[in-house]
Amino acid sequence: MTSTTRTTCPYCGVGCGVLASVDASEAVSISGDPQHPANRGRLCSKGSALADTIATDSGRLLQPQLNGETVTWDVALDTLAQRWLAIREESGADALAFYASGQMLTEDYYVANKLMKGFVGTANIDTNSRLCMSSAVAAQQYAFGVDGVACNYSDLESCDLLVLIGSNLAWCHPVLYQRIKAARERRPEMKIVVIDPRRTATCEIADLHLPLRPDTDIPLLQGLLRYLHEQSATDSDFIAAHTSGFSADELASAPDLQTLGNITAVNDADLQCFFDWFAATEKTVTAYSMGINQASEGTLKAGAIINLHLATGRIGKDGCGPFSITGQPNAMGGREVGGLASTLAAHMTFTAQNRDRLNRFWGSTAVPAAPGLKALDLFEAIERGEVRSVWIMATNPLASLPEAARWKRALEACEFVVVSDCVNDSDTLAVADLRLPALGWGEKSGTVTNTERCISRQRAFLSSPGNAKADWWMVSEVGKRMGYADAFRFESPADIFREHAVLSGFENGGQRDFDISDWRLDSDEDYESMEPQQWPILENGTSSLYREKKFYTVDGKARFRPMAASQSLQLANAAPESLVLNTGRVRDHWHTLTRTGRSARLSEHQHEPTLSVHPARAVKLGLPSGGFARVSSEHAKLTLRVTLDENLPPDSVFVPMHWTHSHSAAGPINALVGTERDALSGEPAFKHATVTVAPA
Numbered sequence: 001m002t003s004t005t006r007t008t009c010p011y012c013g014v015g016c017g018v019l020a021s022v023d024a025s026e027a028v029s030i031s032g033d034p035q036h037p038a039n040r041g042r043l044c045s046k047g048s049a050l051a052d053t054i055a056t057d058s059g060r061l062l063q064p065q066l067n068g069e070t071v072t073w074d075v076a077l078d079t080l081a082q083r084w085l086a087i088r089e090e091s092g093a094d095a096l097a098f099y100a101s102g103q104m105l106t107e108d109y110y111v112a113n114k115l116m117k118g119f120v121g122t123a124n125i126d127t128n129s130r131l132c133m134s135s136a137v138a139a140q141q142y143a144f145g146v147d148g149v150a151c152n153y154s155d156l157e158s159c160d161l162l163v164l165i166g167s168n169l170a171w172c173h174p175v176l177y178q179r180i181k182a183a184r185e186r187r188p189e190m191k192i193v194v195i196d197p198r199r200t201a202t203c204e205i206a207d208l209h210l211p212l213r214p215d216t217d218i219p220l221l222q223g224l225l226r227y228l229h230e231q232s233a234t235d236s237d238f239i240a241a242h243t244s245g246f247s248a249d250e251l252a253s254a255p256d257l258q259t260l261g262n263i264t265a266v267n268d269a270d271l272q273c274f275f276d277w278f279a280a281t282e283k284t285v286t287a288y289s290m291g292i293n294q295a296s297e298g299t300l301k302a303g304a305i306i307n308l309h310l311a312t313g314r315i316g317k318d319g320c321g322p323f324s325i326t327g328q329p330n331a332m333g334g335r336e337v338g339g340l341a342s343t344l345a346a347h348m349t350f351t352a353q354n355r356d357r358l359n360r361f362w363g364s365t366a367v368p369a370a371p372g373l374k375a376l377d378l379f380e381a382i383e384r385g386e387v388r389s390v391w392i393m394a395t396n397p398l399a400s401l402p403e404a405a406r407w408k409r410a411l412e413a414c415e416f417v418v419v420s421d422c423v424n425d426s427d428t429l430a431v432a433d434l435r436l437p438a439l440g441w442g443e444k445s446g447t448v449t450n451t452e453r454c455i456s457r458q459r460a461f462l463s464s465p466g467n468a469k470a471d472w473w474m475v476s477e478v479g480k481r482m483g484y485a486d487a488f489r490f491e492s493p494a495d496i497f498r499e500h501a502v503l504s505g506f507e508n509g510g511q512r513d514f515d516i517s518d519w520r521l522d523s524d525e526d527y528e529s530m531e532p533q534q535w536p537i538l539e540n541g542t543s544s545l546y547r548e549k550k551f552y553t554v555d556g557k558a559r560f561r562p563m564a565a566s567q568s569l570q571l572a573n574a575a576p577e578s579l580v581l582n583t584g585r586v587r588d589h590w591h592t593l594t595r596t597g598r599s600a601r602l603s604e605h606q607h608e609p610t611l612s613v614h615p616a617r618a619v620k621l622g623l624p625s626g627g628f629a630r631v632s633s634e635h636a637k638l639t640l641r642v643t644l645d646e647n648l649p650p651d652s653v654f655v656p657m658h659w660t661h662s663h664s665a666a667g668p669i670n671a672l673v674g675t676e677r678d679a680l681s682g683e684p685a686f687k688h689a690t691v692t693v694a695p696a
């Protein structure tokens with residue numbers, strides 16, 4: 001007999017619904033869930049191949065291990081709790097840290113955040129989501145007073161002008177791309193502009209591609225805003241009634257159309273065309289992802305996009321808005337529970353009032369007064385010995401962080417490293433003192449929130465292998481063993497979700513956007529049968545933020561982000577002589593290949609890391625296609641096979657991000673990238689490293 005379970009894809013932030021069927025021989029087959037609002041039955045190549053990537057025994061961590069020896073869960077958890085109590089006693093709570101992941105379910109995240117911020121007493125809990133969308137978070141918090149994404153997927157289909165900037169949607173969020181493509185076939189008058197240094201697969205549906213020079217987004221966006229202002233194409237009524245901080249003086253120093261051609265390397269006619277379309281089209285969405293966020297000025301870039309929509313009043317309306325498309329399956333759910341070091345639970349920020357509110361709700365006294373260490377800052381504190389113990393969950397930072405070799409040395413020297421993972425061979429696991437076997441996708445249960453704020457269930461359809469346990473269970477057990485039994489008496493993900501939902505409405509009074517306290521999930525059966533649901537739910541059954549032009553700042557107005565601090569406004573004229581290394585995804589792989597690397601079908605598309613070079617530049621450098629090149633940055637040197645790509649600008653090279661573990665034949669790709677980061681968000685500038693290239 002075959003049993004079928006409705007669950008959600010564990011890859012990207014589109015959050016597609018999946019039907020997972022298990023037959024009598026325990027073979028798994030996967031199809032798209034026709035009832036899920038994100039995908040209506042569609043799946044991309046990665047989602048379709050999920051059955052190939054399931055590993056219930058081989059390569060799995062199946063028992064807790066302490067210093068390489070198998071131990072019982074009691075020994076493992078008691079040891080962790082005792083070591084943490086001792087370190088806190090000796091060095092204070094900030095000597096402890098937690099590094100989480102956008103792969104964790106909301107319930108796991110909630111409990112980890114509650115333990116660290118509510119009871120251990122440190123805000124040193126950050127997540128690998130810091131690496132992907134924290135610049136968008138910082139920009140939204142500044143502009144709207146909360147981290148609330150302004151759009152729904154339907155806006156991508158109903159707009160008349162879609163601007164995709166720093167986003168190769170066709171490969172990175174393929175089902176969204178399919179939805180947009182279908183919408184364009186229904187409404188051929190819809191225009192699509194792609195802004196990206198590379199001519200990516202997404203350009204197949206573009207009416208206009210602007211191949212701008214890397215890191216010239218801010219001059220382009222500010223130049224557009226200046227143009228709109230000069231053409232009286234801004235909405236002065238909206239600016240006056242619903243915003244603060246608009247500065248016509250600042251715009252006077254933004255580049256004009258004539259200068260922008262030199263700065264961005266985009267031809268004047270294409271710039272003029274884009275500006276005119278933007279000026280004339282009321283229903284405009286600007287969607288962005290890692291090409292904006294993963295930059296040293298990522299927050300300013302995202303802020304410049306939001307500024308355009310505030311200046312034109314194109315927000316909170318159908319087919320309008322700035323839309324941050326997030327990368328991971330549950331980066332959004334993590335943000336809702338305060339999984340970032342810079343936020344508190346339920347979209348609260350670090351104010352005295354929120355701290356008091358959380359302490360009273362949790363029955364704690366330890367909620368810290370100030371944000372904790374952001375990802376790279378946290379690893380620097382480990383390197384200095386200030387953080388003496390870290391618990392790393394569902395992520396492999398020694399593969400995913402820039403300058404990974406440095407953090408390997410730091411973790412090797414760290415007093416007590418705990419790693420929870422479902423695999424048994426990650427780079428980070430290799431340096432762990434305590435290894436905790438975790439459930440993987442298909443085995444664990446909980447919720448995730450996708451890019452359009454839709455909360456969906458992930459449901460188990462496989463039995464737990466070995467002695468692997470749920471992440472929420474491990475954290476709760478440590479909480480109890482540290483002396484906080486009452487606060488961590490959770491028996492199921494449903495228990496946790498209910499507490500999370502009640503907290504979202506606790507003394508909210510409309511002060512925060514995130515409030516799901518009236519969701520009726522009284523029984524475990526209600527939670528089990530929960531349908532995908534967006535928040536907020538409006539009276540007419542739709543869901544949209546900012547529909548009432550209500551923002552969550554002190555004066556209720558959205559704030560323009562000042563751009564005067566941007567370095568690129570001053571420096572963009574200087575064309576770099578050396579090559580710019582751009583990193584990104586390939587179509588059929590996901591992150592560090594832990595899952596997709598198991599599928600022969602997915603590896604067919606690309607099975608090894610390559611260096612893409614423009615043919616003209618390859619000739620100049622003496623690089624034959626298929627030969628090998630030595631790529632050198634100030635941080636590392638790697639040897640990679642050369643492929644020619646005329647869709648790249650001649651002054652850029654491209655390397656896929658996935659082959660980044662230390663045993664990759666080429667060496668870890670991220671070693672080439674430095675730890676330069678956005679000063680406001682802490683997000684690393686993965687998208688920009690300067691390299692030289694020579695024949696190997």
Ligand code: SF4
Pocket residue numbers: 009010011012013014015016039042043044045046047048173174175176
């Ligand atoms: Fe999974 Fe994203 Fe593909 Fe949907 S688009 S099937 S969520 S990887």
